Amino acid sequence: MKIELKHLEDLALGSVFLATGGGGDPYVPRLITEQAVKQFGPVEIIQPDDVSDDAYVVAIGAVGAPTVSLELLPSIDEAANTLRAFEQQVGRQIDAVASFEIGGGNSLIPIAAAAGRGIPVIDGDGMGRALPEAQMMSYAIAGVKPTPAVALDYDGNITAFSTKTTEVYERHIRSLAIAAGGMITTAEHPMSGLELKRSIIPGTLSFSIKLGQTLRENRGSARDMLEPLQTLFSDSIYGECRLIFAGKITDKATRIVGGYDIGEAVIEAFSSDEKPLKVSIKNEYLLARQGDKVVASVPDLIVIVDYETSAPINAERLRYGQRVAVFAVGCPDFYRSENALKVVAPRCFGFDIDYVPLEQI
Amino acid sequence: MKIELKHLEDLALGSVFLATGGGGDPYVPRLITEQAVKQFGPVEIIQPDDVSDDAYVVAIGAVGAPTVSLELLPSIDEAANTLRAFEQQVGRQIDAVASFEIGGGNSLIPIAAAAGRGIPVIDGDGMGRALPEAQMMSYAIAGVKPTPAVALDYDGNITAFSTKTTEVYERHIRSLAIAAGGMITTAEHPMSGLELKRSIIPGTLSFSIKLGQTLRENRGSARDMLEPLQTLFSDSIYGECRLIFAGKITDKATRIVGGYDIGEAVIEAFSSDEKPLKVSIKNEYLLARQGDKVVASVPDLIVIVDYETSAPINAERLRYGQRVAVFAVGCPDFYRSENALKVVAPRCFGFDIDYVPLEQI
Numbered sequence: 001m002k003i004e005l006k007h008l009e010d011l012a013l014g015s016v017f018l019a020t021g022g023g024g025d026p027y028v029p030r031l032i033t034e035q036a037v038k039q040f041g042p043v044e045i046i047q048p049d050d051v052s053d054d055a056y057v058v059a060i061g062a063v064g065a066p067t068v069s070l071e072l073l074p075s076i077d078e079a080a081n082t083l084r085a086f087e088q089q090v091g092r093q094i095d096a097v098a099s100f101e102i103g104g105g106n107s108l109i110p111i112a113a114a115a116g117r118g119i120p121v122i123d124g125d126g127m128g129r130a131l132p133e134a135q136m137m138s139y140a141i142a143g144v145k146p147t148p149a150v151a152l153d154y155d156g157n158i159t160a161f162s163t164k165t166t167e168v169y170e171r172h173i174r175s176l177a178i179a180a181g182g183m184i185t186t187a188e189h190p191m192s193g194l195e196l197k198r199s200i201i202p203g204t205l206s207f208s209i210k211l212g213q214t215l216r217e218n219r220g221s222a223r224d225m226l227e228p229l230q231t232l233f234s235d236s237i238y239g240e241c242r243l244i245f246a247g248k249i250t251d252k253a254t255r256i257v258g259g260y261d262i263g264e265a266v267i268e269a270f271s272s273d274e275k276p277l278k279v280s281i282k283n284e285y286l287l288a289r290q291g292d293k294v295v296a297s298v299p300d301l302i303v304i305v306d307y308e309t310s311a312p313i314n315a316e317r318l319r320y321g322q323r324v325a326v327f328a329v330g331c332p333d334f335y336r337s338e339n340a341l342k343v344v345a346p347r348c349f350g351f352d353i354d355y356v357p358l359e360q361i
Numbered sequence: 362m363k364i365e366l367k368h369l370e371d372l373a374l375g376s377v378f379l380a381t382g383g384g385g386d387p388y389v390p391r392l393i394t395e396q397a398v399k400q401f402g403p404v405e406i407i408q409p410d411d412v413s414d415d416a417y418v419v420a421i422g423a424v425g426a427p428t429v430s431l432e433l434l435p436s437i438d439e440a441a442n443t444l445r446a447f448e449q450q451v452g453r454q455i456d457a458v459a460s461f462e463i464g465g466g467n468s469l470i471p472i473a474a475a476a477g478r479g480i481p482v483i484d485g486d487g488m489g490r491a492l493p494e495a496q497m498m499s500y501a502i503a504g505v506k507p508t509p510a511v512a513l514d515y516d517g518n519i520t521a522f523s524t525k526t527t528e529v530y531e532r533h534i535r536s537l538a539i540a541a542g543g544m545i546t547t548a549e550h551p552m553s554g555l556e557l558k559r560s561i562i563p564g565t566l567s568f569s570i571k572l573g574q575t576l577r578e579n580r581g582s583a584r585d586m587l588e589p590l591q592t593l594f595s596d597s598i599y600g601e602c603r604l605i606f607a608g609k610i611t612d613k614a615t616r617i618v619g620g621y622d623i624g625e626a627v628i629e630a631f632s633s634d635e636k637p638l639k640v641s642i643k644n645e646y647l648l649a650r651q652g653d654k655v656v657a658s659v660p661d662l663i664v665i666v667d668y669e670t671s672a673p674i675n676a677e678r679l680r681y682g683q684r685v686a687v688f689a690v691g692c693p694d695f696y697r698s699e700n701a702l703k704v705v706a707p708r709c710f711g712f713d714i715d716y717v718p719l720e721q722i
Contacts, residue, residue, distance in 0.1 A: 089521070157529055160450075160521035168518055170539045179536035 001206070002042035003111055003121070008034055010212030013311070015107035017211055020301045021315035022261075022284035023104020023130030024062055024183075028073050032302060033108040035076055036115035043111050044120035045205060046096065048197050051122065055193035056092060058083070059126055059139060060202025061100035061109050063151070063173050064183030065256050065283070067278070078152060078185050079109045080116025086150040086187035089160045097187075098122040098196065100137060102204040103284075104314065109185065121205065122214070126189070128201035128237065128332045129301050131281040132260055134170040139189040141340050142199030147172070148264050149188035153180035161188075174258070182256075201332050204310055207236055215310060222246060222325030225310040240330040244288065244295050245277040246270060247308055249322045254281055254315065265318055267326065277326060279304065281315050286349050288326060296328035297351070298345045299335040300358045303327040330358045362567070363403035364482070368396055371573030372637030374672070376468035378572055379565070381662045382676035383622075383645035384465020385423055385544075388665035389434050394469040396437055397476035397703045404472050405481040406566060407457065409558050412483065415652035416554035417453060419444070420487055421498060422470050424512070424534050425544030426617050426644070429463055439546050440470045441477025447511040447548035448696060450521045458548075459483040459557065461498060463565040464491025464645075465675065470546065482566065487550070489693045490662050492705060493621055493644040502701050503560030510534070510549035514541035522549075526627040528605065535619070543617075557686040562693050568597055576671060580588050583607060583686030586671040590688065600691040605649065605656050606632060606638040607668055607686040613679045615642055626665070626679055628687065638687060640665065642676050647710050651689060657689035658712070660696040661719045664688040691719045 003011070012026040019026075037043065051057065060082060087094055094117070097110045102125040114121040118207045126137035134146055146169040149161045159176055163169040169188075177184045191199065211232060226243045233241040247269040254263030261283050268276045277295065280287040285302040288295040296302050305312045307323040318324075335344055336357060342348075345355045364372070398404065412418065421443060423435070448455055455478070458471045463486040475482040495507055507530040510522045515613040520537055524530040530549075538545045549721035552560065572593060579589045589605045594602040608630040615624030622644050629637045640655065641648040646663040649656040657663050666673045668684040679685075696705055697718060703709075706716045 103557040155529070157525055157533070158523040159533065160523075162519040162521075164516060164518055166542075167518070172518070172520060174539060175540035176533060179532045339461060 001043050003037070003045050004042045005034060005037050007209050008037070008108070009101055010209045010216060011107055011205070012212065013215050014208035014210070014212030015102055015104055016314060017215065017305070017312040018128070018208055018301065019103030019130040019312070019314060020284045020303055021108055021281060022132065023101060023314070025314055025316065026105040026108055027183070029105035029108040029112065032076050033112040033115070036112040037246050040115040043114045043204045045123050046120045047123050048200050048202050051096060051193040051196055053078050053192060055095040057096050057098055057122065057196050058086060058094050058187045059098045059137075059189040060113050060185070060187045061106035062183055062278050063186050064177040065261050075154070077116060079113035081156070082150060082152040082185045082187050083113050085152055085158045090148050090190065094119060096120045096122055098200060099125035099130065099205065100209050101125055101127035101130045103127065105203050106130070107205065107208055122196065122198040122200065124202040125204045126200065128204055128335065130284050132167060132186070135166040137189065138201050138334055138340075139191065139199045140166045141343060144189050144191045144193070144195050144199050146188050148190060149186055151176055151186045153184050160179045164245040187197045201237070201334060203237065215312075219309055222305055222307055222327070224309050229327065237332040238329050243325060244326045244360065245326040247277065247324065249318055249320055249324060250276065252318045252320060260314060265315070267324060279326070280289070280351065282349055283315070285315065287346060287351050288328065293317050294353055294356065295361065296358055297346045297353065297355060298349060299331040299340070299355070301329035301331060303329065314348065328358055362406050364398070364406050365403045366395060366398050367598065368570050369398070369469070371570045371577060372468055372566070373573065374576050375569035375571070375573030376463055377463055378576065378664055378666070379489070379569055379618060379662065380491040380675060381664055382642060384462055384675070385465040385466055386675055386677065387469055390466035390469040390473065393435060393437050394473040394476070397473040401476040401479065404475045406484050407481045408484050409561050409563050412457060412554040412557055413656040414553060414555040414673060416456040417448060418459055418483065418552050418554060418557050419455050419459050419548045420459045420461050420550040421474050421546070421548045422467035422538070424542055425538040425700050427620050435546065439515070440474035442480050442517070443511060443513040443546045443548050444474050446513055447517045450511050451509050451551065455480060457481045457483055459561060460486035460566065462486055462488035463569050464488065466648075467491070468566065468569055481635030483557065483561065484566045485561040485563040486565045487561065489565055489568060489696065491645050495534065495549070495675065496527040497705050498550065499562050499695055500552065500560045501527045501703075502704060503556070504514045504558050505552045505556050509551060510547055512537055512545045512547045512559050514545050518606055528564045531576040544634050562598070562695055564598065579719045580670055583666055583668055583671050583688070596691055599662070603688050603719065605689045610679055610681055610683045610685060611637065615676065615680060622676060626676070628685060635710065640687070641712065643710055644676070646676065648712050649689065655714055655717065656722065658707045658714065658716060659710060660692040660701070660716070662690035662692060664690065689719055
């Protein structure tokens with residue numbers, strides 16, 4: 001299969017759903033990717049199982065606070081230039097690129113990079129959604145080292161990292177992202193084809209296109225969207241999909257703290273007899289509560305959509321007065337393993353609760 | 362000439378004087394350099410004029426908040442490992458190393474690095490004193506690019522930089538220093554022998570040893586120290602040396618802001634009829650005022666010493682109640698050029714005054 005121009009709209013739409021509020025707005029990455037596909041032609045998408053064991057693959061994407069992605073626009077060739085700088089740093093050619101996270105703009109950046117370099121992109125990603133920190137990536141959880149890694153900023157400044165742990169890598173790139181204006185592009189987690197197969201969340205790139213298609217073709221109220229979404233998700237690595245709330249945004253505040261968007265949104269039900277839903281944000285929607293009752297929590301997906309159109313809404317675009325619905329979706333089994341929950345359970349984000357899978361709530 | 366064990370005590374002492382309060386405490390760098398010289402033998406010191414025009418020289422030193430140097434101790438081989446990482450990054454052997462700044466611990470780190478690598482150290486430095494930012498280095502002012510540069514942290518994590526401007530380099534390494542615990546070692550400003558000759562403040566390494574010797578041999582009250590210091594400085598690139606104040610520290614506060622130690626010290630005269638001297642600090646002592654009257658300012662040197670012994674005192678060691686004297690010393694002509702004053706005049710540190718050379722005050 002090849003990713004053509006016609007797929008990018010659906011991919012961008014699906015990726016915002018899977019971004020669970022974060023991931024960076026895909027609007028500009030989509031324009032850039034369209035330009036790259038027009039210029040260099042469609043990009044081959046290959047299944048992880050079809051990658052040779054000794055292939056050399058690197059993950060690429062943007063790192064920073066999603067709010068900044070609305071202001072600090074990447075250039076057309078930033079992604080391909082990041083790959084070139086990476087290849088120069090390691091003295092080796094890359095065979096294919098993979099995505100950090102299928103959620104948001106980071107679903108598109110690998111395609112722009114692959115187009116510019118004439119290499120394929122892998123069908124899959126390192127999160128199955130969006131999550132705020134490098135050590136939460138499936139690559140990292142499966143033991144792939146984050147470095148050698150290379151970061152490029154908007155002005156073309158290059159920084160190369162070689163760190164001993166993923167936590168240190170995360171701290172160093174985050175500080176660079178802040179110093180460089182809030183957003184950088186990085187090529188990181190270089191891995192063999194064999195390592196890729198063991199660590200990637202497979203199929204999420206083509207799934208995101210299908211999800212976007214579903215949202216587009218069934219465009220309409222969230223209540224009508226539930227069934228097509230349930231049909232799609234039940235036949236995927238995600239499983240369960242629920243409509244957990246509908247109402248009006250009555251409060252929403254985030255601040256940039258340590259390079260993240262941190263805050264909370266409050267949604268009051270259309271019918272006043274229900275308790276309001278509070279959604280905690282750290283780049284992504286992480287925890288949905290009604291009073292003391294947890295309705296859904298990370299690593300399961302919490303997705304806020306426009307009530308009328310079911311278009312998913314990124315956290316930086318949430319506004320007072322919006323009429324919204326909230327979906328909760330199960331996460332891939334990979335993220336329910338003990339190993340993964342060590343880095344993505346609610347406690348890893350400072351919430352004093354245990355993770356209970358959506359199906360058991 | 363070779364730098365032997367016996368020189369290191371005087372070098373460390375002289376370097377604290379030239380550090381004007383900053384530069385990082387030389388105690389631990391001295392222990393490390395002693396160890397390196399014991400293990401690898403004396404280090405050859407060569408005059409800039411004796412370096413061949415096509416030699417490949419790099420500057421090396423610590424970057425961070427001086428207070429941290431009292432707690433986050435560098436390892437014995439950190440400096441040599443930084444050079445090795447630099448050579449690996451650029452794929453080229455280094456012929457000699459130079460100092461960022463002769464002030465404080467950064468006078469010793471190049472010697473430790475040179476010993477470990479068996480290469481000579483240049484007699485000179487990039488500041489003639491200590492100053493808080495990379496763009497204030499004579500190398501930068503003379504047009505030498507800061508990158509390719511490599512930073513090593515206490516845990517051996519390596520970061521390589523390639524930036525378009527010195528200002529961006531400064532911002533990026535500063536943010537890394539903060540993320541890495543407050544202090545890193547960097548090899549930067551690689552240059553040819555020809556560029557070195559045009560940009561270095563010459564002779565400051567051997568001068569610092571002589572200065573330390575003078576302070577040691579004449580150990581005693583600051584009033585008695587004035588004459589030997591004046592004799593020494595008048596025959597150097599510094600020129601004027603004045604005893605501008607004597608008294609007791611009655612207030613001193615610094616905070617770490619953006620990776621710097623920022624604050625002020627207040628010294629009240631022993632005789633109460635004099636206005637107290639206020640010394641503004643950003644890592645270094647930058648401005649000395651009595652009421653509205655400027656007594657000395659950066660780029661001239663302001664040095665606080667113990668009143669009884671004339672031992673220079675770093676800002677992080679200044680304490681309430683200490684009896685101190687304050688010397689002011691002229692700076693090398695290089696720093697009085699229009700080009701240099703663009704980056705080191707008092708206004709560059711936020712003080713709303715013009716620079717007036719010490720001799721004209």
